[in-house]
Amino acid sequence: MPFTDQLRLRTAIVGCGKVAQTHAMALSELPQSDFVAVSSRTPKSMEPFVEQYGVRTYTDVEEMLEDADVQMVSICTPHPTHPDLAAIAAAHGAHVLVEKPLASDLEGCDRAIDACRQVGVKLGVISQRRLYPPIVRMRRAIDEKRIGEPILATANVFGWRDEAYYAADPWRGTWDAEGGGVMVNQTVHHLDLMQWLMGPIDQLFGQWDNFNHPYVEVEDTAVAVVRFQSGALGSLVLSNSQKPGIHGKIHVHGSTGASIGAQTEGGSPFVQARLIHQALEELAVERPVLVGHSRGGNVALAYAMAYPDQLTGVVTLAAAPYGGEIALHNRLLTVPVLGSLLAHTVYVPFGRGAVEAGLDAAFAPEGPAPPDYVDVYAAYELRPGQLLAHAQDQMRGKAAVDDMARRYQELSVPLVVVHGTADRNVPIEQARRLHRAAPSSRLIAVDGAGHELMFLHPDVVTDAIDLAWGS
Numbered sequence: 001m002p003f004t005d006q007l008r009l010r011t012a013i014v015g016c017g018k019v020a021q022t023h024a025m026a027l028s029e030l031p032q033s034d035f036v037a038v039s040s041r042t043p044k045s046m047e048p049f050v051e052q053y054g055v056r057t058y059t060d061v062e063e064m065l066e067d068a069d070v071q072m073v074s075i076c077t078p079h080p081t082h083p084d085l086a087a088i089a090a091a092h093g094a095h096v097l098v099e100k101p102l103a104s105d106l107e108g109c110d111r112a113i114d115a116c117r118q119v120g121v122k123l124g125v126i127s128q129r130r131l132y133p134p135i136v137r138m139r140r141a142i143d144e145k146r147i148g149e150p151i152l153a154t155a156n157v158f159g160w161r162d163e164a165y166y167a168a169d170p171w172r173g174t175w176d177a178e179g180g181g182v183m184v185n186q187t188v189h190h191l192d193l194m195q196w197l198m199g200p201i202d203q204l205f206g207q208w209d210n211f212n213h214p215y216v217e218v219e220d221t222a223v224a225v226v227r228f229q230s231g232a233l234g235s236l237v238l239s240n241s242q243k244p245g246i247h248g249k250i251h252v253h254g255s256t257g258a259s260i261g262a263q264t265e266g267g268s269p270f271v272q273a274r275l276i277h278q279a280l281e282e283l284a285v286e287r288p289v290l291v292g293h294s295r296g297g298n299v300a301l302a303y304a305m306a307y308p309d310q311l312t313g314v315v316t317l318a319a320a321p322y323g324g325e326i327a328l329h330n331r332l333l334t335v336p337v338l339g340s341l342l343a344h345t346v347y348v349p350f351g352r353g354a355v356e357a358g359l360d361a362a363f364a365p366e367g368p369a370p371p372d373y374v375d376v377y378a379a380y381e382l383r384p385g386q387l388l389a390h391a392q393d394q395m396r397g398k399a400a401v402d403d404m405a406r407r408y409q410e411l412s413v414p415l416v417v418v419h420g421t422a423d424r425n426v427p428i429e430q431a432r433r434l435h436r437a438a439p440s441s442r443l444i445a446v447d448g449a450g451h452e453l454m455f456l457h458p459d460v461v462t463d464a465i466d467l468a469w470g471s
Helices: 018-029 043-053 061-067 079-091 106-119 133-143 163-167 182-186 188-198 268-282 295-306 328-333 338-344 352-363 371-381 384-405 428-437 458-470
Strands: 009-014 033-039 056-058 072-075 095-098 123-125 150-158 201-209 221-228 233-239 247-254 259-265 289-293 313-317 415-420 441-446
Touching (some): 009 061, 018 428, 056 061, 079 095, 150 188, 182 188, 259 384, 313 458, 352 371, 371 384, 415 428
Parallel strands (some): 009 072, 072 095
Antiparallel strands (some): 150 247
């Protein structure tokens, strides 16, 4: 059905904390949404939403639902408030989208579900990892019986949250207000994915503990063995006690002996951040300003998430914090056998023209790439091993960037975002979105500049570093 204005819903947000910024960006950009209002008990927290989106503000949820004629509401408040707010919205005929988790306990979940079911409105919970391309491919493989019957699933998450994360909001890390730790707030996604891929759980045995977060009440580590209703088995190892976070992965093994899996957290940017951290420690460099250009900007952001107390600031230059489409030639390089064949035959002798075109686009509109730079870049990039490694790095990093994008509101390190208004590689809208999401950020838009800011605008780069240093 073609899109028409009649299909638009009047949308609103309850709760104007950090995650609400992500919801606001989505509601303001979706063609099916007319983002009209926000509600919060704290008037000051609503001010940025008025400035950025021109929405109406309310301190009373019911008044907002009635006065703004809200048809769908996003609930972005602390966990224990979710069921009551869902019930209020349902009573006013509004569809409900709740930030994970749905509630702090089973009774609250049932209450929210019953309230929406009774009046016939939709109730949804944020489970965005179901939409990650690798997870979609896993589900398709299971549905198409490409691995036979799924008989074993594993989910392993080795992450980290520091004291500043828990101190950012008074409800974090408490049984009464958060309802749990790593299982409720971080790896709830993996619990959801495992059941989405494997079906309902029949039996469970588990243990939990708090190993290195003495300043919170809740668990930072949990392990479990499960038996699904299908008869399949599963295991979970979930932890926020690894500093820095290593990765999050989920795998499903089938009755044919075939296996499928995906990495959902801690991809390439975090691996590279860990290597940089080790190097800085060996060099005894303390609290630097970290500067990252293009995809290196994602590494700098990952470093700021993993080691916020060890940085003075971060500067991103023409970064791609929200990723983008991976070029077909790079996707082909990741295909087993075919990728290696292409890298050793077609790509090396015929890749020079593609390198020149790509670099000219990066230097545009201010001029073509310097010939000497093209020579050096081509000599480095057009090697079979480098081509394959670069393609794998892009593919593995995509899931990590998708996950990072939901956490930019947690950044506490001073951040200066520098981007050219004429960048053809990464649209400046990515920089604007990052600036809106990260509360500690400043945006420098370089008028008429392209992607290669370090070469063409070194004065702007040094000014940005000074700004980050003095923040």
